[in-house]
Amino acid sequence: MSVETGSVKFAILGTARIATKVGEAIHNTEGAELELITSRTLENARAWKAEHGANVAAEGYEVALLHPEIQVVYIPLPPSMHKEWAVKAAEAGKHVLCEKPPALNSAEVKEMLAACRANGVQFMDGTMWSHTPRAQDMKTVLNSGQLGKLRRVVSAFSIQMPETPDQHRYISELGGGALYDIGWYCVRAALWAFDAVPTHVYASATYHRGVDKNAMAMMWFDDDRTASFDCGYDLTRRKWMEVVGESGNLVCDDFLSPWDLEKQRFWVHDDQGVATEHQSRSVVQEASMIESMVQILRSGELNRFWPQMALDNQRVVDALILSAKDGIKVEVN
C-alpha cells in the first residue's frame, strides 16, 4: 500500500439512506474528501450531490472503479451486492469500506478479503461504534481487571422497521433479516468484549416471508464465558449492552449510537450497588469510522484487525442463521 498524501478521496456506491450520514462524516473529516457519488440513475446521483455535496455525480457504480483518483470505495448497497462490488473495487486497486453485514456468508467474506490482500488494499466493515472513543474507553475498563474475570455479555438491539416495498431488510434475496442487519452488532459486542469467537451458538427466530424479523441468540465461548442477545424489527428501540465480570459489570444503554450526542456515557457497577458514570468524548460515530480509515491509509500499512473482525463476526452470524433455521446448537466454523 502506498503512503497516501493529500486528501483521501472517497466514492459512494448508491444513494442509500446511510450514505447521507457517512457522506456528511467524510465532509467533516480532515484529510477526507467526497469525490464521487454514484447511483443506478444519473438523476438520483445528481439530486444527492445537490443536497449532500460531492465533487462529481455519476450514473453506474463502475465509474468509481475507473476513476483514477478514488482511493476508497464505500459500499452501502443491500448485503447481497457487497461481495461483487467489494471484489471489483479491490481489483481496481481501491480500498474498501463495506457496510455490514459484509456479505451473505463467510465464504463470500473470505473472497472479499482475499481480493483485498491480493491487491494490497484495506478492508473495513461499517460497524461504526467500534471506532469511537467510547468503545476505547469501555475497552480500557474491561481490560483493567476492575470487573474481575469477564464471563458474560448481554445485549439487545431492536427497532420498529416498517415493511415498505423498497426495504431490503425484508427481502431475502437482497440479504434481509434481523440477524444479518442488527444482530450483527450484538455479536460484535461479544467478540469485542471477550476478544474471542464463540465455539457454539444457538438462535431462535420468528420469520416473515422467509426473513427473520426477530431473534434470540446464545453464544458459548471457551473458558466458561457466554453471551446472549435479542434483536428484532418489531419492538421498541433498544440498543444496550452489559458486560458482566465476577466482581462488577459495565452497562452502556446506547452502545450502537448515543441517544444524545453530548452524553456518550456508560456505567460501571460494583457488587455493592455503587455505580460510576463515565463520559466519553462526544463524536459522531460515522466520523470516527472515516477517521479510522484515513489514519490507516496515512500510516502506509494495512490493518489486519478490522478485516479479521469482519470475518469472525460473519462466521458467528452464519452459525446463528443456520441454528435458527435448523433449531439446533451449531458449531462456529
Ligand SMILES: NC(=O)c1ccc[n+]([C@@H]2O[C@H](COP(=O)([O-])OP(=O)(O)OC[C@H]3O[C@@H](n4cnc5c(N)ncnc54)[C@H](OP(=O)(O)O)[C@@H]3O)[C@@H](O)[C@H]2O)c1
Ligand atoms: N453502519 C450503520 O450504522 C448502518 C446503518 C444503516 C444501514 N447500514 C447498512 O448499509 C447498507 C444500506 O442500508 P440502507 O438502509 O441505507 O439502504 P437503502 O437506503 O435501502 O439504500 C440502498 C441503496 O442501494 C442501491 N441499490 C442498488 N440495487 C438495489 C436494489 N436491488 N434494491 C435496493 N437498493 C438498491 C440504491 O442506490 P441507487 O439507486 O442510488 O443506486 C439504494 O439507495 C446495508 O448493508 C445496511 O445494513 C449500516
